[in-house]
Amino acid sequence: MQDAPFRPRDWESHPPLIYPEYKSTVYRAPKKPLIPLKQTLSELTGPVYGHESVAPIDADLTRNARKNGEPIGERMIVAGRVLDENGRPVPNTLIEIWQANAAGRYIHVNDQHDAPIDPNFFGAGRCVTDAEGRYKFYTLRPGAYPWQNHSNAWRPAHIHLSLFGPSIATRLVTQMFFPGDPLLPQDPIFMSVPAGARDRLVAKFDFGVTESGFALGYGFDIVLRGRAETPMENHA
């Protein structure tokens, strides 16, 4: 018997494919409607990267690229759970994150912003969720940076996240933002998300995650598509 399919992408939660205020969407997304595909084994499966594919230091961006000292910036922790729509944890799933440094500069060769590179910060990390779907990264709070979308355009501070979940149908790439950021209302990438769903992209400051004398903590839970029918519980 085949596993139950995943619920569809909730288009009231996701941004539209074309959102003219974010100029790069205009010619870079299809105009014809997506064609519905009834999930087959090809969509009910996906790459499996377990705990053997990561090392503990991979989840600490303040340490995984040191050359001659500590990276400069405000240390922070981001931690949370990966859950599905049915409220169940998504265990043993890979999370990959990437971000700008504290000055708002990516290590990427194409980043033209003239803020300084930090020789001790690379800005990439990964971890695998535990049995309860929990994850935790140590990093630096990324800086805001200018971009070319419109006059005086600035991206609010954000962290990119990539997740697989149990199949390619649950694949998600998203961005996490910071509470109270005055740049959020002018960012077309953030604002492209339907109004009722935007707060799901904003982390919550959390004293429970904060480590005394060391780093501020932010909580950020991530919800992936869940199965449309839950399998029978095994009471044996």
Add this chain to the structure above:
Amino acid sequence: MALKQTPSQTAGPFFHYMLTPEQSHYPYRGLAGPATADPTVPGQRIRLVGKVTDGQGQPMADALIELWQADSLGRYAHPSDPRSSNASFRGFGRCATDANGHYAFDTIKPGAIGDGQAPHVTFIIFTRGGQNHLYTRLYFADEAEANARDPVLKSVPAERRDTLIAAKVDGGYRLDIRVQGEGETVFFDV
């Protein structure tokens, strides 16, 4: 439903140092690249190539394509495939397009899964400006009989099926991906 989905956001133009570090020459260990199969993996070696273009016909030089496929016997390396046993082949690859919008995967030709579908590869496409990743499939031109019976291909309007069928070329197959406009590739709501 207890919870609502986390919204998707673009991968942006700066994903390479995380998602394709080795292909893009960053000093970081990647988990996947454009070569999917080491020499011990059985199967016919093929190269899949193509060009990704936007709605103005311009090459998309900062796209990421992820590949997901079965092994040469049509088995997926995943617990939901009861036959999954070929642990040496993960079936997953990542390729960043180059300055001309080209991609190239070195992989093996997948077998038919056995559920009536023709042999195929799934592509997932991420781009700057791509607010939601796009799912498409690559079928093989030299599997015409199987393609004619494939239920997913049959669900696509006949005049658009060609956008999913890779032409045989020396050493493999070629399929261009037109994200928007004339000859727009078929993308699926999976």
